[in-house]
Amino acid sequence: MAGRRKKFYDVIICGGGMTGAAMALCLANLKLNVALLESSLPQPFSKKQRFDLRVSALSAQTVLLLETLDVWEEILEMRCHAYRRLRVWENPGYGDAIFNAENIEQLQLGFIAENRIVQLALWKKIKTNEQISTYCSTTWRQLIYCGDKILVDLQNGEQIAGDLIIGADGAQSSVRREFQIPSSFYKYDQSCLVASVRANEAEKDITWQRFSKTGPQAFLPLSKDYASIVWYNQTEQINKLVQLDEKDLALKIMESFPKELGAVEVIQKGCFPLHKSHASNYIKPRLALIGDSAHTINPLAGQGANLGFQDVICLNNVINTALINGEDWSSQAVLKRYEIKRKIFNSIMMNAIDIIYHGFSNDVMPIRFIRNKIMSFANFPIINNSIMRYATGLGMELPINFER
Numbered sequence: 001m002a003g004r005r006k007k008f009y010d011v012i013i014c015g016g017g018m019t020g021a022a023m024a025l026c027l028a029n030l031k032l033n034v035a036l037l038e039s040s041l042p043q044p045f046s047k048k049q050r051f052d053l054r055v056s057a058l059s060a061q062t063v064l065l066l067e068t069l070d071v072w073e074e075i076l077e078m079r080c081h082a083y084r085r086l087r088v089w090e091n092p093g094y095g096d097a098i099f100n101a102e103n104i105e106q107l108q109l110g111f112i113a114e115n116r117i118v119q120l121a122l123w124k125k126i127k128t129n130e131q132i133s134t135y136c137s138t139t140w141r142q143l144i145y146c147g148d149k150i151l152v153d154l155q156n157g158e159q160i161a162g163d164l165i166i167g168a169d170g171a172q173s174s175v176r177r178e179f180q181i182p183s184s185f186y187k188y189d190q191s192c193l194v195a196s197v198r199a200n201e202a203e204k205d206i207t208w209q210r211f212s213k214t215g216p217q218a219f220l221p222l223s224k225d226y227a228s229i230v231w232y233n234q235t236e237q238i239n240k241l242v243q244l245d246e247k248d249l250a251l252k253i254m255e256s257f258p259k260e261l262g263a264v265e266v267i268q269k270g271c272f273p274l275h276k277s278h279a280s281n282y283i284k285p286r287l288a289l290i291g292d293s294a295h296t297i298n299p300l301a302g303q304g305a306n307l308g309f310q311d312v313i314c315l316n317n318v319i320n321t322a323l324i325n326g327e328d329w330s331s332q333a334v335l336k337r338y339e340i341k342r343k344i345f346n347s348i349m350m351n352a353i354d355i356i357y358h359g360f361s362n363d364v365m366p367i368r369f370i371r372n373k374i375m376s377f378a379n380f381p382i383i384n385n386s387i388m389r390y391a392t393g394l395g396m397e398l399p400i401n402f403e404r
């Protein structure tokens with residue numbers, strides 16, 4: 001390594017997906033110099049393109065972060081759809097809970113956006129930010145501790161160094177593995193089929209999820225006549241469904257989904273295995289993990305990306321407070337504050353989703369009775385509004401803080 005000129009940064013972020021790209025913009029706002037590594041940038045957007053299969057329900061808190069980073073207008077400009085109501089019910093006809101943004105004086109409960117569009121909007125902003133240097137279509141070859149710095153050998157032959165490295169490289173995080181951070185892994189029995197469909201009979205201001213004996217079925221509205229549907233079932237069944245051609249799959253969807261969906265035309269389809277994972281630590285000296293590199297969650301409640309964005313807000317605020325107080329902002333003591341806050345919260349969320357998942361996969365009478373009572377309670381205004389505030393992130397006091 002001797003003799004090679006290296007560039008120094010405050011922070012090196014590995015992975016420029018939704019969370020890594022948002023983190024880069026946040027830290028640049030704190031006047032830190034950031035290097036962002038991304039091995040494969042997404043395809044540019046055109047309005048003629050079909051809807052991507054990977055979409056996320058973005059909570060109000062996530063939208064607030066994206067507005068603060070000045071990328072929300074760009075997302076709206078490309079493609080994104082608001083939903084005002086959320087309905088969850090069980091088939092056959094037991095519990096039925098409905099949530100309406102009007103009841104908490106909001107215009108919407110959230111937005112459905114394609115992951116690629118969120119990422120592209122963040123990258124457009126990154127390209128105009130002088131605090132951020134991007135290293136695209138390459139990745140790291142070696143990560144080496146050197147005193148209180150991390151040296152990164154890139155595959156393109158360059159060498160860079162930073163005070164902190166952030167792993168934002170997704171569920172299969174190579175950064176997490178390189179730092180030998182163990183991660184628990186649980187594979188659910190079910191998989192899910194995701195399809196983008198044309199559904200011109202369905203109401204478009206609502207997202208819904210119906211629990212049936214074989215697993216949940218969800219509807220997420222997209223712009224114009226389009227929607228994304230998610231069908232959970234045993235992996236064997238999902239593998240069979242995904243092999244059907246578009247016409248036969250549309251027939252199966254119309255047979256099995258609630259009548260609220262109406263007629264559909266399948267545009268694209270794919271399937272995802274269901275699993276969850278959780279890193280035993282989010283930090284090591286001069287290292288922090290965020291987003292899917294630290295935790296993946298059952299997509300049942302559509303919270304994976306939202307949790308990643310909350311990691312971003314939390315790490316930003318912890319670092320900013322340390323900068324204000326003149327502390328070593330990339331030290332283990334400072335990073336520990338981030339880990340403590342986020343690990344507890346993410347664990348609670350993962351367990352809550354599991355209770356819903358296992359609770360609804362069970363047809364034992366007392367459990368069915370309890371869950372239907374819970375669903376009825378969810379319609380009481382005080383409980384209903386509190387659930388909505390929590391689910392949209394409005395109940396959580398975690399504003400992003402760039403003030404120095």
Ligand SMILES: Cc1cc2nc3c(=O)[nH]c(=O)nc-3n(C[C@H](O)[C@H](O)[C@H](O)COP(=O)(O)OP(=O)(O)OC[C@H]3O[C@@H](n4cnc5c(N)ncnc54)[C@H](O)[C@@H]3O)c2cc1C
Pocket residue numbers: 014015016017018019020037038039040054055056057058115138139140168169170171174192194272290291292293299301302303304305306307308
């Ligand atoms: C079926 C399904 C439905 C979902 N629905 C929702 C939903 O409704 N709402 C929600 O909030 N979440 C949802 N999620 C979860 C959400 O998609 C993820 O949590 C989110 O995409 C994670 O973002 P990330 O940036 O952490 O990781 P990723 O999106 O995986 O990004 C990682 C980035 O790192 C890059 N990278 C990887 N390795 C390297 C390397 N070595 N060097 C450089 N770059 C690298 C990759 O190219 C990629 O760009 C869903 C997930 C699934 C599977």
